[in-house]
Amino acid sequence: MQYPNGIKKEFVNLNTHSNRGMNLEADLNDTNEYYRYSDIAIVHKKPTPITINKVDYKSRRDAVIKEAHFKVPSTTDYNGIYKGKYIDFEAKETKSLTSFPLNNIHNHQVTHLEKIYNHGGIGFIIVRFTKLNKTYLLFIEDLLYFIENNKRASIPISYFDEKGYIIKEGINPRLDYLKVIDKKGVEL
Secondary structure: OEOOOOOEOOOOOOOOHHHOOOOHHHHHHHHHHHHHHOOOOEEEEOOOOEEEEEEEEOOOOOEEEEEEEEOOOOOOOEEEEEOOEEEEEEEEEEOOOOEEEHHHOOHHHHHHHHHHHHOOOEEEEEEEEOOOOEEEEEEHHHHHHHHHHOOOOEEEHHHHHHHOEEOOEOOOOOEOHHHHHHHHOOOO
16 A cells, blocks of 8 residues: 555455454554554554563573563553544453453453543443454443443343444454444544
């Protein structure tokens, strides 16, 4: 693909049989790369903060981390900006055919997304039901509503069908989650 400023970037057609089963994170990373190169949005995967305890220094170029631990619990997977609005989200996969276990998302992540929403940002989770080949976006408001009004340990897929938004797979972008934000009419 040739861009007006001379940058050449080739996007791979991921919509093939050989790439089925590619994980959600890889799909989102490809999508975010497409958004950045197309100047649609700036969204990045957040690094997980770690402290390195042991390193094997065979040479300066071949240093290998042998032991590390997490500094603090990380907040969410991705953050960025779209049309002047801050966005922040967590991405999860489940093999379940019927529900998304709430223990897959940590309380501090839900609290973080709620704070994003309370400060005018856009917070959500993206959940892929791998065996159903369905990927949903669920805004934090709807996630909070479910948690506050249910005693269940999991969110049934019917709730995703009712309150969530299907993210259709494509080529470029692979998972156009920004189309969902536009469709919902989030104030941008």
